Amino acid sequence: VQLQASGGGLAQAGGSLRLSCAASQLHLDDYAIGWFRQAPGKEREGVSCIDSSSGSKYYADSVKGRFTISSDNAKNTVYLQMNSLKPEDTAVYYCAAGRYAAIADIVRKTPPSRVHYDYWGNGTLVTVSS
Secondary structure, eight states: EEEEOOOOEETTTTEEEEEEEEEEOGGGGGSSEEEEHHHOOSSSSEEEEEEEETTTEOOOEETTTTTEEEEEEETTEEEEEEOOOGGOOOEEEEEEEEEEHHHHHHHHHOOGGGGGGOEEEEEEEEEEEO
16 A cells, blocks of 8 residues: 655645545545644644545644645545645645544544554645744
8 A cells, every 4th residue: 555645835824725635455435534734843643634435524723724635535635625724734744544443433523543554655844934
């Protein structure tokens, strides 16, 4: 299983970026895909995740109304559209795939647990300037 994250870069506050997570050797319908981020000196936190088979989604309170997660099963890719970016969104963003426990987190609308994700992609850096 491989996950390739891309789309990070530099944006101004109020701007937008779209991250992509391209998955190989797995079917999106069988896995939850989560976006996590880690800012310097901080713990890695779950931002948003999706269970493509049910359409269930989770958003952290800090990004609700600004970020949108979606999946394209034909391309085996999950996207994170980030609008109204804030300097505090600056972090390295990682995508990850997990099965039953990760899906259960989404269905219960509880914050995603890192230990429920089995596969991790590379990180992509998002920098938001004020």
